[in-house]
Amino acid sequence: MPSSFRTGAREGFIAFLPLSVGLVPWALVMGMAMASAGFSPLQAMGMNIIVFAGTAQLGTLPLIAAEAPLWLILATALALNLRFVIFSAAIAPGFRGVSAPARWLAGHVLTDGVFAVCLDKMLKVDDPKWRLAYYLAPALWAWVLWQVFALIGIFAAGFIPKQWSLEFMATVALIVLLVPMARVRPMLIAALVGGISATLLRNMPLRLGVVVAICAGIGAGFAAEHWEHGRKVQP
Amino acid sequence: MNYDASLWLIFILIGLATTLPRASFIVLGNRVALPSVLQRALRYAPAAALAAIVMPDVLVVAGSVDLLNPKLVAAGAAVAAAALWRNPWLPFIAGMAVLHGLRLLGG
Incomplete structure (x- = not known):
């Protein structure tokens, strides 16, 4: 081996x-x-x-x-x-x-x-x-x-x-x-948006709200990463 | 309750509905590539997915959001224990202790 x-x-x-x-x-x-x-x-x-x-x-x-x-x-x-x-x-x-x-x-x-x-x-x-x-x-x-x-x-x-x-x-x-994941700010935002969306969309049929919420969380995390990055680059 | 042999068919079909999504891109590999922007975005998937499963579970009681329910306070204790200390058992001890403590107080 x-x-x-x-x-x-x-x-x-x-x-x-x-x-x-x-x-x-x-x-x-x-x-x-x-x-x-x-x-x-x-x-x-x-x-x-x-x-x-x-x-x-x-x-x-x-x-x-x-x-x-x-x-x-x-x-x-x-x-x-x-x-x-x-x-x-x-x-x-x-x-x-x-x-x-x-x-x-x-x-x-x-x-x-x-x-x-x-x-x-x-x-x-x-x-x-x-x-x-x-x-x-x-x-x-x-x-x-x-x-x-x-x-x-x-x-x-x-x-x-x-x-x-x-x-x-x-x-x-x-x-x-x-x-431990949510220690980085964009991750925290992804988690919060994902969690809150899933809570609000809990009555969607077949638990599809979970899938929609995950997509919303990913989008929010990615947007937060770009926003933070942009802020660091510009003095 | 007793189940007949069709239970095994249900297990196999749920198993396929689990393994196929998991294996999808790992098996397809280079034949299908996701753009790197999408890949970076996908790093947020686990945090979003875990929160999407946990938050409704601790926020919703009997169909409506309840911000003062024992499960939410207990979950808060577990979050604090996980954030402050490295011991992996502490969040379980803190969460269960708060949950049962509040239930005792609440009668």
Whole structure:
């Protein structure tokens, strides 16, 4: 195994490790939610392995439990996953020189946290082996954590009282991802505009308001970056 | 509640609706390129997406915006803990403690 692969894997893993702690409550909550929707442990783990997406799983779960039509379940899943088209396009240049099977694997295990951690170096480093390892090590680590702690959550569901509101841990996990990003002002503006728009547009059908809000947030962040840049250049 | 075998078909279709968007540009690679302006703009996607999922969840109670609800105050505590300290568990402890503290006070 070439050493650039190994150093890339180590650096990616170390960069992602602190953030990956946030996956633990997420996965526990996911396991508990699937168990309380009435899935057997086999069905719950089946969904967890086949879908491997917290937001899409949590978003479609109530629809599956209510026996909603298949098209509505799929439309909801797609709306929740549209952001990944954007992530995929943004990180794609980081996979130049990487084989097609490795790209499919990379695509399957693309998650918000791994994208946020890996994007910068994926675009800057030249060595394709280093880049692939820097991406895959944290992505596969997230996969393992997701499966193990969902399994624990599935079996723990029966023992934890509902009043504990463990589902709120999932919200805190998203906050932990968001706060470090929002330290830069254009990012903060992108987050505020995205969040407020999603709140105002929450009654749009099929949760499409989320997609519109993300686009509004991106636009606002980009505009803020240009405005700041322009102000610095002109004395 | 019991589910029949069609549940597995639903899982596979949701799985495709997840993996295809994720793999799209990573697999297509150089054959399709986004302009660099668009790529720079797309860096704001994760922050906008995360906030778009979190904010309605903590601002809206029973269909309308409520600025004094326990979840929002608890989320504020989690944000403060995440911004001030590096310990990754603190936001969870702060958020859950405030949420349960307020519920106890509120009866």
